[in-house]
Amino acid sequence: MPSKQAVRLLIKARWIIPVVPANRVLENCAIAIKGQKIIAITPWEEAEKRFQAEQTLNLENHILIPGLINAHGHAAMNLLRGYADDYPLETWLNEHIWPAEAKHVDAEFVRDGTELAIAEMIRSGTTCFADMYFFPEQAAQVARRAHIRAQITFPILDFPTAWGDGPDDYFAKGLALHDEYRADDLIRIGFGPHAPYTVSDQHLQRVATLAGELEAPVQIHLHETAKEVSDALEQTGKRPIARLQELGLLTPQTQCVHMTELDEQDIGTIANSGAHVIHCPESNLKLASGFCPVHKLGQAGINVALGTDGAASNNNLNMLEEMQTAALLAKAVSQNPAAMNAHQALACATINGAKALGIDQVTGSLEVGKSADICALQIDDLANLPLYDPAAAIAYNNRALKVSHVWAAGRALLLSGHLQTLNERDIKARTQVWAGRIHPNNGSTP
Numbered sequence: 001m002p003s004k005q006a007v008r009l010l011i012k013a014r015w016i017i018p019v020v021p022a023n024r025v026l027e028n029c030a031i032a033i034k035g036q037k038i039i040a041i042t043p044w045e046e047a048e049k050r051f052q053a054e055q056t057l058n059l060e061n062h063i064l065i066p067g068l069i070n071a072h073g074h075a076a077m078n079l080l081r082g083y084a085d086d087y088p089l090e091t092w093l094n095e096h097i098w099p100a101e102a103k104h105v106d107a108e109f110v111r112d113g114t115e116l117a118i119a120e121m122i123r124s125g126t127t128c129f130a131d132m133y134f135f136p137e138q139a140a141q142v143a144r145r146a147h148i149r150a151q152i153t154f155p156i157l158d159f160p161t162a163w164g165d166g167p168d169d170y171f172a173k174g175l176a177l178h179d180e181y182r183a184d185d186l187i188r189i190g191f192g193p194h195a196p197y198t199v200s201d202q203h204l205q206r207v208a209t210l211a212g213e214l215e216a217p218v219q220i221h222l223h224e225t226a227k228e229v230s231d232a233l234e235q236t237g238k239r240p241i242a243r244l245q246e247l248g249l250l251t252p253q254t255q256c257v258h259m260t261e262l263d264e265q266d267i268g269t270i271a272n273s274g275a276h277v278i279h280c281p282e283s284n285l286k287l288a289s290g291f292c293p294v295h296k297l298g299q300a301g302i303n304v305a306l307g308t309d310g311a312a313s314n315n316n317l318n319m320l321e322e323m324q325t326a327a328l329l330a331k332a333v334s335q336n337p338a339a340m341n342a343h344q345a346l347a348c349a350t351i352n353g354a355k356a357l358g359i360d361q362v363t364g365s366l367e368v369g370k371s372a373d374i375c376a377l378q379i380d381d382l383a384n385l386p387l388y389d390p391a392a393a394i395a396y397n398n399r400a401l402k403v404s405h406v407w408a409a410g411r412a413l414l415l416s417g418h419l420q421t422l423n424e425r426d427i428k429a430r431t432q433v434w435a436g437r438i439h440p441n442n443g444s445t446p
């Protein structure tokens with residue numbers, strides 16, 4: 001009898017939705033993990049015959065899915081959760097968020113806010129996030145410590161901020177950071193020009209040139225509101241998408257966030273460029289920014305990923321909820337209940353995110369040879385019974401699910417609901433200190 005192959009971990013699960021191939025639900029299968037990678041997905045009995053595991057985990061009431069990918073956010077803004085609600089984007093930014101940031105944001109704010117955000121993301125099944133914020137070196141360090149996968153884009157704006165004196169300083173610091181993480185397995189550094197209305201042609205062009213040379217990702221807020229587009233037309237005579245295309249900034253490395261105000265020509269330009277769209281439905285709904293026409297984008301062959309945006313405009317970083325909102329909103333906007341089905345919603349939150357971030361060879365699906373980035377959802381709550389379709393339970397009824405286990409690159413980040421790489425008590429204590437500083441009345445009765 002041939003000897004068994006040694007593996008580190010064998011996860012036996014009631015259901016597995018690998019996402020690739022699409023629309024597939026496997027029953028009573030196991031995932032074998034060796035080192036950081038998935039080396040087999042096979043029926044239970046077969047797995048027991050083939051593998052000698054250091055550890056075997058029986059998840060008999062669970063669904064395994066790829067770790068979720070939150071493709072857009074500002075993690076440190078978790079410290080501004082609930083700080084300014086119910087304003088439109090311009091008022092929210094100009095009168096509330098930017099003044100609060102000017103007053104409070106420094107390296108410590110970003111370190112502590114990012115840690116709070118990562119803890120929240122891990123607990124809701126996310127194994128990879130894309131971030132755009134000041135002091136990106138802090139975010140990268142926290143992500144590395146937490147052992148979560150991340151794309152950290154350093155911000156480029158035309159004006160000075162707490163992080164730097166202006167564009168030259170941002171480029172110098174950002175490029176040094178890119179260099180530092182060049183060989184990192186989990187963290188990738190990219191360019192984060194904030195938006196067409198905060199970055200001049202000269203600096204957008206510089207981003208395009210450098211990102212091309214370094215093969216680095218670029219993430220930009222784009223066509224977030226109708227006003228952004230009409231103001232741009234008034235000031236430049238061009239729609240922002242047309243301007244970015246002229247500047248050479250729309251490429252397969254470009255991630256366009258929001259995209260609510262799009263005409264047929266805009267959609268054609270994006271489709272031809274190979275750029276990706278990051279849809280943030282809850283942020284768009286909350287700021288009344290508009291609706292991203294995801295169904296039309298899909299028909300045009302454009303890759304659509306999902307992001308939560310920052311906690312200040314959401315107010316959480318839960319990708320399961322974002323998936324549900326995306327699916328329901330796509331149906332409403334297109335007046336077509338088949339506009340985004342449960343499997344498509346799950347793909348937006350996993351493999352499409354990996355494609356947008358340029359890491360789909362590594363993550364985004366449960367496949368042999370890919371990184372063991374896995375989320376386990378416990379599904380024995382009566383609110384999910386009877387369970388005919390696990391994908392539908394995830395997309396349409398995820399409040400009745402519990403994220404129980406999470407692994408990134410084979411390492412456990414969450415076991416039976418407990419964080420493994422971060423200290424929850426410590427994070428809560430530091431958040432309370434910040435809450436007192438940012439909003440002095442916080443926690444006390446008036």
Ligand SMILES: [Zn+2]
Pocket residue numbers: 072073074221257309310
């Ligand atoms: Zn954003």
